[in-house]
Amino acid sequence: MSVPPSSTSRLSKAERRQQLLDTARVIVREEGADRLTLGHLAARAGVSKPIVYEHFGTRPGLLIALYKAIDAGQAEAVREALLAAPRELDETATMLADAYMHCYADTSGEWHAVGAALSGSEEMGAVHQELLAIYVSLFVTALEPYSTLPARLLHLCCVGLVGAGEALSAAMVRGEATEKQAAEALAALMRGSVGTV
Structure with a gap:
């Protein structure tokens, strides 16, 4: 990913924010999350520090914005895959799991690196729960047509499936499993959890 145009280009506020997030992602990929500071981001993006502070306020604010941006791309890829989902549980589970793991493989570990940099922060706990709820909802939507479980139990099973997906994606990023194996x-797990109709 190349670094977007510098401040010499006149960008709208939304375009500037996207440019900064794209540059932040490059920093994480090339140098690691520890190097992602507001000052370093300003230097790499070719803008003044006040511009970066205006968009993100603090380093945790920047990390959270980047984490959400990466996650939003992943969730959208899963949604798109669901739109083309076949109508059999086996195929739907395979497609959903493939899309979920491919999203993590595509981030080159960036999502996990940013998440690790935020671990322990109070703000991150709330953000993480918000993002997990999005995936739980996606899983419920995909698996509900095949389930004999009561709605509340299906929801809780999907909470567990998303947790398993996170653990498997972390194992994949660490090299303990291939994307295909994960x-x-x-x-x-999906096929065995939902109780088929």
């Missing part, structure tokens, strides 16, 4: 494991 997706196969998640799909198997």
